[in-house]
Amino acid sequence: MGNSRSSRRRRYEEKDASDDEDDGEYIRQLELHLTRLIAYAESADPTLQREVAEKLANAAVKAERQVQIVNLGGLRLLVPLTRSRDAEVRRLAAHALANLSVDAQNQIKLAEDGAIPVLIALLACQGEIHVQRQAAKALANISVNVRNKERVAEEKGIIPLVELARSPHVGVRVEAVAALANLAVNDKNEQEIARVGGLEVILDGAKAPSVDLRSQCARALRNLSVNTDNKARLRDLGAIPLLRDIAASRGTRAAAQAQRALENLEASDKK
Numbered sequence: 440m441g442n443s444r445s446s447r448r449r450r451y452e453e454k455d456a457s458d459d460e461d462d463g464e465y466i467r468q469l470e471l472h473l474t475r476l477i478a479y480a481e482s483a484d485p486t487l488q489r490e491v492a493e494k495l496a497n498a499a500v501k502a503e504r505q506v507q508i509v510n511l512g513g514l515r516l517l518v519p520l521t522r523s524r525d526a527e528v529r530r531l532a533a534h535a536l537a538n539l540s541v542d543a544q545n546q547i548k549l550a551e552d553g554a555i556p557v558l559i560a561l562l563a564c565q566g567e568i569h570v571q572r573q574a575a576k577a578l579a580n581i582s583v584n585v586r587n588k589e590r591v592a593e594e595k596g597i598i599p600l601v602e603l604a605r606s607p608h609v610g611v612r613v614e615a616v617a618a619l620a621n622l623a624v625n626d627k628n629e630q631e632i633a634r635v636g637g638l639e640v641i642l643d644g645a646k647a648p649s650v651d652l653r654s655q656c657a658r659a660l661r662n663l664s665v666n667t668d669n670k671a672r673l674r675d676l677g678a679i680p681l682l683r684d685i686a687a688s689r690g691t692r693a694a695a696q697a698q699r700a701l702e703n704l705e706a707s708d709k710k
Contacts, residue, residue, distance in 0.1 A: 485525035492520050492531030499538035509545050514552045521557050526567050533561050533573035540580035549577075550587050555594050562599040568608045575603060575614035582621035591618075592628050597635060604640045609649045616644055616652065620659035629666045638663060642676055645685065650692070657685055657696035664703035679704055 495513060498504045520532035536554060539545050561574035578596060581587045603615035619637060622628045645656035660678065663669050685697035
């Protein structure tokens, strides 16, 4: 694929309520209370579940704690929480997983510990836009890893992400497209995204007024325009004038990505 593609790790942060805590003390407390926290996570009491999920979501903002939480068994807490009957608990658990997935080693561990099907299941939480958004964020991060691109596809994650890229909620669309852009840095995924209607959905998003959405769509189109069949389809769908318009907006995040997508599409005329 060479330089025709790019994928970025993206950091998602909230204010860490425990910024002033001593790291060593935090680790000791987490180790000390791990059993109790797991019991809370599996408890039927949403108040206790919410307390656990919020603590981990906030703590996972710090890079060093992202690693600590996973190494100390944090996934044993979070996976049960994603299945809570309480929507706020599910949101916080998905947010914690999104924060944890920023770390490159955690991306591998999350996948190995079964987080990918859990996150894909959360994409289907109808009406819970914050849960869907956080789950898509986590999948975008996880999909930076080369092997994880294959794992997400194997777990049937592409179709629900394409569906979410049609969401009426811009924030959800941004994260779903970001995940698709990362997944597209893979030959089979690039073809699969096109096969299930992803090209049309992403081109539609590239016309939106949202700067963030246009930027992610331009990045996705850059990655999706490597495949020969996709090039032809994108040209037929009118991608070239749209990308020229985006590329003309110099100084924007989308412009450089749109320009690279154009180069990919126009290269098909030079065979």
